Amino acid sequence: MSLIRRHRWLQGAILLGPAAAWALAFIVVPTVLAVCMSFWKMRDFRLVKEWNLDNYSTFLEGDIYWRGLLNALQNGAMAAALAVALSLPLAHFIRFRVRRHKTLFIGAVVVALWLGYLLRVFGWRVLFGANGVLNTFLMDVGITQEPLSFLIFSRFAIVLTQTQLAMPFAFIPIYAALERVQPSLLQAAGDLGARRWRQFVSVELPLIAPALVIGATFAFILAFGDYFATSFVGPPSATQTIGNQVADNFRATINWPMGAALGTIMMLAILLVLTLPALATRLWRPAGRRRRDAAAPDTTDEGALA
């Protein structure tokens, strides 16, 4: 009996071993290293392993870093809200209204990604430019005299592109959760007098609440860390995001420790943002007990995020 136990333990170790080793080498060690590095400094463009808090005090003092963090948080929040808001009707439509070729409808959401992020951002820029399709049309028709300038190099453009960037990633978990909502539950609600909208609000939404949180989280993280859209279509003031600052410290100013410190701060920010919805979900369900019901994504989904 004990032999079998050990045998089974061994089986687990063999299956888990490679992934665990990989994770140790490429997740744990780099993270620890990056955190350590954030307490070191550069001298003459070379890394010096002298422990200090300078990078963090620079962060605390530097107005520009705070602005970078706030910009990123704002981007994340907007994209999360909009990506979820757009994913919901889409997912609902595919789940409950599309009968055949669901694959096509779902796949089309993902394939939109395959144009490549850069080209997608670029496409918006072309579309919204002063000589772009939209402005030319508006001026030809006579709706506007001058090109609309808010369309591009603006916060509006950032929100638009980042929402588009993040939407498929919000859509996937939301659709997966909706796929597990039995239509009979909505029918039951209708039977009990709920109009379509109430069916959606009172039954559908609560059932997929955890997936909404997951989808919003994905969208948030993508937009929070993104800096291509901001520098491509944003106003100059928005080009400073904390993600951009991390990148610049590595790719430009060669201040790795500062970059690592900002990266560490990003990790902390994400951790905070991730725990908030987890707490909220726990409060959301007064019934209390965590349970695996028909619609909620599996606990591991939640667990991984919480």
Added chain:
Amino acid sequence: MSAARAATGSTPTDRPAAAATAREGAAPAVSVRDVTKAFEGHQAVRGVSFDVGRTEFFAMLGPSGCGKTTTLKMIAGFEQPTSGEIAIAGRVANGEPPFKRDVNTVFQNYALFPHLSVRDNVAFGLRMKGVGRRERAKTAEEALERVGLKGYGRRPVPGLSGGEQQRIAVARALVNRPAVLLLDEPLGALDLKLRQAMQSELKQIQHDAGIAFVYVTHDQSEALTMADRIAVMHGGRVMQIGDPVSIYERPENRFVADFIGESSFLEATALGMRGDDRVEVELAGGAVVCGVGGARPRGSAVTVAIRPEKVRLAAAGDDDAGSAEENAVTGVVTSAVYGGSDTVYELLAPGGTLKARVAMDPGQGHGVSTYAVGDRVCARFAVAATVAIAPDA
């Protein structure tokens, strides 16, 4: 189609004016008129008509895929008929969404909301109607009490047993005081004992609530014990409508005879009438028997249906002749299966295989089979228990 029409025994569908008149005064709770439903070329329901009285317990009975659920859904408003008309409490409901219909449904899988507590499930309909929180809670608790689940209000739904969920689904529907309650195999998932307990409970609830129940089941014994009237369905059509006794004792066609309870079918040829509703036939193997049935042209093929439990057996002897009230055929036992309270024998008889379910003689203690395979026996069954139907009807 013809079977269905004939079976309704009410206003023919090609005279809508008459139907309209019927709606005044005490219109039926549900009136289904010549309804069909096609799914992408597949006809799920093919011209179904029936009325359900205001306080009637009406069962739709039939094998899997016969269109029961589809018909129920059309009454509830989840599906729209391809043709035909559905009226609820005298008002044509075609095109109306479910939330405007004065019906409620108990779903096959209960469809309780997993994110709500038991009480919030029951109170859902009231909430949709805008009833205040306090009153909602009170009414829901009362409804729970009525189905024997007092004190369950705060519990979460997942984890409740099938029987409990079933009763909550009923409470959730009844709390809205609908004119009609639709139930789709509400007991299908429960085990025998619980099913039996719930059957009488539901019957009681229907009686107390004083409303119409439309009850879908594929379990004939459930339909027989619970319903005031039964519509037997097959392949999207209604094969017969009637009260349990007439459905059981006077099946109109082979499908009903076979689906409701058991029947043996013997092939025969019509000889002539004996009285108004008795027909005399000659079994394929030679014996002459008499059964209940309408006029048949002499020489036409007839099928004779006999219920196994209506057959008495005796060792074959000299006096194996029938009488005016009782048929008698002689056959050879080909199998005998012990079943606790009875034994089922199969006889090779003229016209086919005749089954006899012989109850233990109540006076006798142990269940020991009386006849062995190979024995020649005489089977007797009342003329009143013999039904002559059209072959393959």
Added chain:
Amino acid sequence: MSAARAATGSTPTDRPAAAATAREGAAPAVSVRDVTKAFEGHQAVRGVSFDVGRTEFFAMLGPSGCGKTTTLKMIAGFEQPTSGEIAIAGRVANGEPPFKRDVNTVFQNYALFPHLSVRDNVAFGLRMKGVGRRERAKTAEEALERVGLKGYGRRPVPGLSGGEQQRIAVARALVNRPAVLLLDEPLGALDLKLRQAMQSELKQIQHDAGIAFVYVTHDQSEALTMADRIAVMHGGRVMQIGDPVSIYERPENRFVADFIGESSFLEATALGMRGDDRVEVELAGGAVVCGVGGARPRGSAVTVAIRPEKVRLAAAGDDDAGSAEENAVTGVVTSAVYGGSDTVYELLAPGGTLKARVAMDPGQGHGVSTYAVGDRVCARFAVAATVAIAPDA
């Protein structure tokens, strides 16, 4: 525990040497010895012992959650017993993985591999044994033919009906020629007609294959009609083991009497013995009846169990006395439920409620209830059909 031990009627578990001896020669196909299984503190099986003969059809019968599946899984090797011993064809199997045991299982949900064709499903076991492709295909086709599914080989599994899947699952298991076939409620998902058809088919297959079947079911009529021997389980224990007739006619405790078929229970006090195995008791309401049972101290509480179908009713009259062979009690009808082939009456009788299932008189055509609620009737039932058991046993 004690019930289970007493029931096995074979080698007591505290004498393993004797058990070892028994294994030589024709050891039983399966031998379960004092097996328990605990899941995280919850005792699912509590000391179960039984033997299954080489060609026996053995049923495990009991309500949901009584430990049937768990016991079966331990035989199959999917679970390991917490204590006790399991031997297959005389060889102790504890600790052996399923793929080394000479048993095969037909799963409750069939567990047919959805990614394989019907033939590849059936041939799976052969493939694992390294049988060549040609021979595999041939053997699989033969097995399919045997279960009446000739020509189904190339079909994909999803989309097959329940009955078809069930037969494929049987073919897939049988093709490996196991010493024992384990079946976990194989017919649970089928509807009544199909279930009955499959019952005789399975019985036939078992007979033809000449191997042991261990058959789990919670349907008593299934167990009664199919099994050579039945183990009735309850709460992880075996309550009684025996052939169908003795289980049905001589229940050893209230659980069995109630679970197998229906029983009425009347409370009584022991008066004394009448002969070897007849005990005379006085019902709580006063009447004296006699039943089958062992010695009881005078004055001790006794429960008397009577099957509804063993009770005959007559209008209450002057000669309502019992005889040496027949008990008689007088009661008032409190309910009468028509059920197609019979009517069930409930009587308020001395000692409790007495049910009587009165079959339609086969000589009578229509099922009309003979007695109405409130009627006083005399119920008669044979002494041989009256079983005296310990109260709450």
Added chain:
Amino acid sequence: MSTTIESPAPARPAGPARPSGARRAALALRGRLPGLALDGTVALIYLFLYLPAIVIAVYAFSAGRTMSWPIDGLTLSWFETAYSDDGLMEGLRNTLKVASISTVAALLLGVPAGFALDRFDFPGKALFQRMLMAPFLVPGVVSGMALLSLFLELDVRLSLTTVVITHTTMLLGVFVILTVVTLQRWDRSYEQAAMDLGANELRTFWFVVLPNMKSALIGAALLGLTVSLDEITRTFFVTGTDNTLPMVVMSRLRTELSPAINAIGTTIIGISLLGLLIWSLLFRKRGATPL
């Protein structure tokens, strides 16, 4: 694209004898309105998702160099330019190489691990799962930065290998979780049936579990490829002198903005959409969704 959208039954022509006909038609229309509004919203959402692609495709066929409106005539020459552009083609090759190797590597590491996580309990399991997801959940800059720190510290020469390592690390957690989630929905009795029929653990996994995870694995692989093909933020940190297509595109966008890039993008999305169409027509019957 023959797709069917569930819609309420067509309104029946109201019979002449029925005064309720007009009201019923109005009812039917009103009942259909919310559905139509949803259809419209969804059409707009797809348009939103594909607008950039449409714009890029239009300019891929536009003769002019500058991307202003209206376009200056049509041409296919940008496609020719693109396909004969060594830099772009090499980028494309590198991208496909990186995406496929890291997807396969992450599957090989992640599926067994997910399997073990489904079967075995050990202290810290939840933490371990979360840790695996971290590289996917943390912004790309952070995980790119952390891995670059490692490579710098170890003095590893940046190359496609470091890119593959980075992508594999990013995908690993996703695949583990997908495996665990799939297995949780998987009926164990299939495995028991296989063992019952004589298959040991390994053969059970190979012959029964794996084939049935196929669609989940295809979905995972597609997701992996999707994410890897388009990865820039992490790649940016750890790439050496060999570049993936997004990196090439980025450097091109910074300099000449050749419409050849539009041609590449148009080609990729065109082929993907075609593939998707074929896939969904082929697998229509099973209704298997890749995700």
Added chain:
Amino acid sequence: ACGGSDDDGAATSAAADGGTTTGASANASMETIRQCPVLNIITWEGYANDAYVRPFEERYGIEVKPTYASSDTELVAKAATQRGAFPVVSVNGAVRGRQAAAGAIQPLDVSKLEHYDGAPQQLRDALVIDGETWGTPQNWGVNPFIYDSSVLRADEVTGYDVLWNPALRGKVSLWNEVSLLYIGATVLGFNDDVFDLSDEQLDQIKERMLTLAPQVRTTWNSGGELVQLFTNGEVAASPGWASIYTQLAREGGGRFAQAVFEDSGANAWVDGLGIGADISEPCKEAAYAWINWMTDPEMQATLVRETGYGPAQPEAARFLSRELAEESGATRAEELLRKGIVRVDPARPDVYQRYTDEIVAGFR
């Protein structure tokens, strides 16, 4: 100018037969060079075009693989984080110090540079620190101010003050780079040592530059980006590069004009070629071959035609049309550079970068 400089004839044939080294040693060095699997070059876009790369690859039988940096800082960072990856590193006056300090490049062996002496002294000096030669000049330029002639008249464009012209409201673009500070310094007259400005001066610059906010539509990071901004009508004026103007002149149909503020502190620069640290011997040989290849006067002429920048070898003028020789300032390097501010490493690059970021972040 010391010995070793080639005569005209030899230089002319350099491109054809691989330089002036004798046959035997040439073969030996060819052998060595071929052992360098790939010649990786990190440089600006435009400095590794097919026009130079293809014939070199044919000549030496090895592959040249350019990696492009989009900014000075990226040039430093990439070479520093990937030490040993790039045998050839683009070095310029503004980054040589950081590149050297970070250990990204190694000092050159001047004796192996065939055309070193052909470059004007001022250009060579721009790449020397403390007597060590870190790069050999390749190109130079004075950054022009580019504008849309339909928005500004030429006579309005006299200095960087023009950025504040009301006609340019919302139509200005700026290079998102520390050169922003140099523009501010010029406008404020801090011409003495723009590479070592004090915090007060930087604060003043920041304040002044932020008054540009209403004028600025967006900033640019790369030449291609600015070309798009102009051609798409997004902006009407921006400081730029000669190569950008060259491109705009080709595509814009005379709409765009440039002005070089020779007398009011134009940004001037010298780009050179250096050799990366930690590279193998064969690749080092190949790197020298590339440097000699690119500084050969005839190839320099090609470079002028491709980019529009001034050639580091005045000799190149011989292979250029008179117009182009004039326009590129081929023979006037020292004169033109003296008027502009030739960029060198700032004393405090991180502080400069922070001020730049803060200014940009203050635009809209």
